[in-house]
Amino acid sequence: MYDPYADFQSVKLPNGLWVHVLHRPELTFARFELVVLAGKVNDPTGKAGVSHFLEHMVCANSGKTLPEMQRYFAREGGSFGAVTNDYRTAYGFMAPLSSSKFYEFVDFWVQALLVTKIDNFFEREQKIIRSEIARDFPSITTMEARQKIVQLVFRSLPEGVAQSALGTVDSFEGINLDDLRAYKKQWYTPQNMHLVCAGGLSLDALLRRLADTPLVDSHEGTVRALPKSLDVVPKPEQFRFEADLSEGACMGVASIHKTIMLPSSVSLQQAELFARMLSEMLMQQLREERGLVYNAGARIDRGFGFHMLSVNATDFTASDIAAVESVMNDTLFSAVESASETFDEVSHEQSVDYLVYDPTIAGVHRSAATD
Numbered sequence: 256m257y258d259p260y261a262d263f264q265s266v267k268l269p270n271g272l273w274v275h276v277l278h279r280p281e282l283t284f285a286r287f288e289l290v291v292l293a294g295k296v297n298d299p300t301g302k303a304g305v306s307h308f309l310e311h312m313v314c315a316n317s318g319k320t321l322p323e324m325q326r327y328f329a330r331e332g333g334s335f336g337a338v339t340n341d342y343r344t345a346y347g348f349m350a351p352l353s354s355s356k357f358y359e360f361v362d363f364w365v366q367a368l369l370v371t372k373i374d375n376f377f378e379r380e381q382k383i384i385r386s387e388i389a390r391d392f393p394s395i396t397t398m399e400a401r402q403k404i405v406q407l408v409f410r411s412l413p414e415g416v417a418q419s420a421l422g423t424v425d426s427f428e429g430i431n432l433d434d435l436r437a438y439k440k441q442w443y444t445p446q447n448m449h450l451v452c453a454g455g456l457s458l459d460a461l462l463r464r465l466a467d468t469p470l471v472d473s474h475e476g477t478v479r480a481l482p483k484s485l486d487v488v489p490k491p492e493q494f495r496f497e498a499d500l501s502e503g504a505c506m507g508v509a510s511i512h513k514t515i516m517l518p519s520s521v522s523l524q525q526a527e528l529f530a531r532m533l534s535e536m537l538m539q540q541l542r543e544e545r546g547l548v549y550n551a552g553a554r555i556d557r558g559f560g561f562h563m564l565s566v567n568a569t570d571f572t573a574s575d576i577a578a579v580e581s582v583m584n585d586t587l588f589s590a591v592e593s594a595s596e597t598f599d600e601v602s603h604e605q606s607v608d609y610l611v612y613d614p615t616i617a618g619v620h621r622s623a624a625t626d
Contacts, residue, residue, distance in 0.1 A: 261602060263451075264458045271446025276461060277453040285357070288347030292449065293442035294340050295419040295420040304422020304435055307339040309435050310524035313346070319368040321545045322535040331356050339420045350593025352455050358464055369469045377432050382546030388421050389508035390549065418441055423509055444476030445469075509573040511580055513566040513587075525594075526555045526562045533566065533590045541587045547571055548580050565592075592620055 263275045298305045314337055319327060328335045334626055346364050350357050392401075392533050418505030421427065445598040450470070465471060517526055534552040541548045549570040566587060 261453070264583050266458065268445070268465075268471060270471060272460065273449045274458070274465070275495075276450045276456070277450060278457045279453070279455060280457075282455040283352070283353060284349060284351045285452055285456040286347065286349040287361060287364075288345050289368060290449045290451060291346075291368070291443055292342070293438075294342045294344055296341055297438075297442060298357060298422070299434070301426060302422075302430055303426040304384070305430055305434055305438050306344055307420040307422070308340045308380065308427075308430055309373070309438055310337050310344050310346075311380040312373040312376065312435055313337070313367050313371075313439075315380050316373045317363065318371070320539065322388045322538045326535070328360065331360075333360065336569065337358075340422075340495065342525045343530050361464065362468060365468045365470055368448075369445070369472075373432075373435055373439060374578065377435075379546035383542060383549055384427065386508075386571040387548045388424065388549070389428065389572045391421060396620040403531075411554070441476050445472065447476055465489075490562075492599070508572055509576045509579075510569040511567065511576070511583060513583070515564040515566070517562045517564055521562065523555070523557065523562060526564065529590070529594050530555045530564060531552075532594075533549070533564075536586050536590055537566070537583065538567070540582050541568055542577065545578075545582065547575050547582065553581075 260275050263277050265273060265275045267273050270322060286568055294306050294410070314321070314324070317324070324335060328348055328350065329352055331354040333354065336349040337346045340345070346368060348360050350360055352359075412433070438609065448470075450465075521529075528552040534554075537551040537553065540550045548568045550570040554567045556565060568583055568584065571579055
């Protein structure tokens with residue numbers, strides 16, 4: 256998406272929105288991304304973590320839960336993502352152009368960023384982000400040491416002054432819903448966004464479709480000035496690994512991993528379908544309804560004559576371990592009870608479709624599945 260040597264076509268719309276398209280007619284898919292030019296360096300003083308918290312709230316108020324979003328894009332052979340870093344917050348997806356829902360996916364993110372209000376799920380997303388902080392910074396000492404290293408390396412540069420995108424314990428706990436609304440009003444405007452599309456979609460085709468969306472409207476807000484770009488991008492002489500050093504702190508992080516050997520009477524197809532169903536149930540119960548964990552799921556490890564079911568809940572505060580394990584067990588038992596009914600209702604062809612479009616099952620394609 257951000258290859259400086261790629262031949263992007265760029266146009267600036269009257270409302271200030273930049274559109275960048277890398278058109279490859281031979282490709283049958285496209286990746287679409289809306290980039291807000293605001294990240295952790297734009298967090299208000301004493302409110303480090305606002306930009307990342309807002310990313311969570313935008314997704315949470317999109318009208319779909321996380322499992323529903325995963326299913327929404329995966330059923331069309333696509334995927335989605337959202338991320339916050341130092342200077343930007345990006346939301347996007349990748350999907351086949353043949354999908355009848357491709358432009359519906361475009362509208363989904365446009366509505367979420369520019370139209371939908373972020374009034375709900377504040378407490379739930381707050382708990383989820385606490386688990387992220389616990390995952391990345393297991394102790395106050397770790398946070399303080401990393402902050403000192405960052406300040407020594409970057410000194411007065413934004414990377415050295417700004418806190419982690421997650422924020423510190425104190426700054427994160429001080430964020431309220433009004434802070435998030437004010438940040439969204441200030442920065443989430445078309446004139447402070449860049450739309451990037453790479454794949455088989457042309458610039459003209461994309462612009463025709465954008466004419467009917469709020470992206471072409473004008474909104475009040477702040478435009479962050481970009482550094483002047485180079486006329487010629489110098490080719491790198493060497494590659495290097497850069498560590499992302501962030502600050503913040505939380506005491507104690509835990510994960511739970513359960514492994515279950517499935518009976519030989521359970522086919523691989525049934526096992527994969529069950530794992531997918533269980534993953535959605537775990538995310539619904541642990542994250543969407545209780546905000547206990549950042550991530551949870553199940554997968555099948557294939558063996559000769561048997562299959563192993565792995566059930567995981569990761570990156571949560573250690574004090575919640577009993578509650579997380581209890582919910583995991585209840586959800587697993589509930590999934591087992593409903594499994595036989597699910598298998599009876601889902602035909603062979605339907606289950607093949609379900610597996611083909613599941614991005615967690617690598618190497619499964621329609622031609623192979625139907626042979």
